[in-house]
Structures are given as structure tokens and as C-alpha cells.
Amino acid sequence: MDAGGSELFESYEQDFEAIKVSITERLNASGSQNGEVKKQTLRAADREIDEANEILQQMEMELLNLPQGSKTRLQARLRGYKAELERLKQTLKRAQSTSRSTSDRDELLGGISGGVDLDAASMDQRTRLLAGTDRLAESSRRLQDSHKIALETESLGAGILTDLRGQRDQIIHTRNTLLEADSNIDKASRTLKGMARRMATNKLITASIIIVLVFLILFVLYSKLFR
Template sequence: MDAAGGSELFESYEQDYEAIKVSVHERLNASGSQTGEIKKQTMRAIDREIDEANELLQQMEMELLNLPQGSRTRLQTRLRGYKADLDRLKQTFKRAQSTSRSTSDRDELLGGASGGLDLDAASMDQRTRLLNGTDRLAESSRRLQDSHKIALETESLGAGILTDLRGQREQIIHSRNTLLEADSNIDKASRTLKGMARRMATNKLITASIIAVLVFLILFVLYSKLFS
């Protein structure tokens, strides 16, 4: 999901937003020389694109929730810039709309006979906007499903890691207990060996004493026989 510390999906939203922004600027520039129904269609197209841009910013904001803190902080700054940029576009569009309405009112006064055609065009435009809204809703639902799937995969991975860590902790505790038990056994063996060494030294001393007494007795007996 991450790409160079960011999000491929977030960058895709950014590219879509930049494309829409360029299109809005082009339409706004073109609307200055347009009149009548063509200008109305341009204004409606700009309105749709601004709605799409606003939805893209909302998707960017949702995508930030799935990113680590470091990437999220950096991308939030870019997102704030996009929001400020979109607000300026909306203000420019409102001014263009105000100018367009004034021109439209004047045209309606001068050309009331074209009212039926305008109503048909408005109905078609409304239907087109409805279809576009449905498409955008489906796309948003798909992106939400993708985000939910990624969240579930991340949760499953985290659970697996926690299970592994728990198993490793139990192994470490078991190893520590084994070492403590071995250390205790070593201490017991050391004490036993020291006791055996003391007993051996005592036995040697007793043996030497007995031998010395026997030698003394033998010498005493020999001396007694020789000089008796």
C-alpha cells in the first residue's frame, strides 16, 4: 500500500484532482466568450467537476486514516493546500455563475421562445448529473470496500504477530526457569562435592593417624623384645 512513504491510492486521488482542476480552469476561461445555452452547459459541467473534486478530497482524507503517522502528517499538509485551492476555485466559479445568471436573465427576456428547448436541455443535464452521481457513489463504495479489506488484512497480520510474540515470550520464560533450575542443581552439586572433599580429608587424616599409631606400636614391641 505504501509507496515512498506515502500512499499509491492517495497519489491517484491527487492526479485525478489535478486533472479536474485543469479542466475547471479551462472551462472557466472558455465561458468568458460563451453565451446562451452553451455557457449554461459549461457552468453545469464546472459544477459537476467541482463536486467531483470535493469528493476526491474527502476520499484523500479517508485514505489518510490508513497511513502511519509520519506519512499522514506530510500528506495532511498537501491536503490542506488542495482544500484552500478548491475554495478559491469555488469563489471564482460563483462569480462566473453570477455573471452567467445576469446574462441568462437578459437572454430569457429577449428570447422567451426558446424556453421549451431550455427545459429539455435542463432535464437531460439533470439526468446526466444523476448518472454521474451514481457512478461516483459506486466508485466511492468500491474504494471504501478496498480500504475495509486492507484494514481486515492488517488486523489479521497484527493478530498473527501477537500470537507469535506470545509464543516466544512463553519460550523465553520456560528457558529462564530451566536455567534457574540448572543453577540450583549446580549449587547443590557444588555443596555435595565440597562435603565429600572434607570427608576425604578427614578420612586421610584418620588413616594417617592409625598408621602412625600402628608403626609406633610395632616399634615399641620390637624395642621391648630386643631389650627385655
């Protein structure tokens, strides 16, 4: 598939354009024909219209494989092809309504060359139908491949989601551990501050006791020396 759309879709477009030209030529030729020759020409045009309609249906199937951007653009072209085919159908109906209902043996014999052209057209139609069948099989294979890729992608996505869920649980556990550690640190900090305050108090008490003892010693010495 290229950047502008589908190579297979473009191939269908070429087939449609070719068969549209053939239908138009047959309808134009039928205007100057009479009898059985004209009937054969119109029947051949009718068969080619059916084939053109099948090609349009294959285009619709191919659009299912395209991204939305290309699909929107190609859908507009497909609607144009349908409108063209509808005009050809109306032209064929008018030609059939004006066709003569009977013809004599000479006209039938004179239409042998037309019959040869019809056989050639039938062979060409069979060839086109076989080619269309091959393209349809290719489209089916692409759909199957796309479905397989979608399943593999879904499985891979499920595995990634499972891994992410496990990582999320680990992150939550780590966060809870950090919160608990932070709480313990706060408790330890408060305990150390309390101990520091008690140590300062103890130092102050010890210093006071030492000062009192010194004064007592000095008082005792003074009392003994000056008694």
C-alpha cells in the same frame, strides 16, 4: 498507487482542471451575452461548479487511502483547488447579479444554439458524473480491501503474540530449571568437599594408628631381645 501519491487523485485533478477551464470560458463568454443566452450560460456554469465541488469531495475521500507523507502534500494542493473554485463561485455570483431579469421572444429564439451547447454540456456532465460514481465505487472497494487486510493483520498479530507468550513461559520455566540445577550442583559440591575432608582426616588417623602400632611392635621386639 505510485511513489508520489494516488493515480486516482491525479485523475480527479485532471477532471477538475478541465471543468475549471470550461467554467472560466462560460463566465468570460457571459460578459458579452445578453438575455436568455446569458442566463443559460450562467446556469451551465453553476452546474459545472457543483460538479467541480463534487470532484473535490471525491479527492478528499481518496486522501483517506494515502500514507501520511503523500496526504500532507496533496492536502495543500486540494486547498488550492478549493480556493480557485471559491473565486469562480464569487465571479459567478457577480455575473448573476448583473444579469438581466427578462428577455423577449427573439432573444429566446436566438439562444437556441446556446441551448444546443447546454444540452451537450449536460451530456458531458452526466458522463463525468457516471465516471465519478465509478471512481467512488472503486474507492469504496479499496476501503473494504484495506479493512479486510487490517483485520487479517490483526488476527495474525494476535497469533504471533500468543506464540511469543508461550515461548516466554518456556524460557521462564527453563531458567527456573537451570537455577534449580545450579543450586543442586552447589549442594553436591559442598557434600563432596565435606567427604574429601573426612577422607583426609580418616587417612591421617589411620596413618597415626599405623605409626603407633609400628612403634609398639618395635618396642615389644626390643623388650624380648634385650631382656
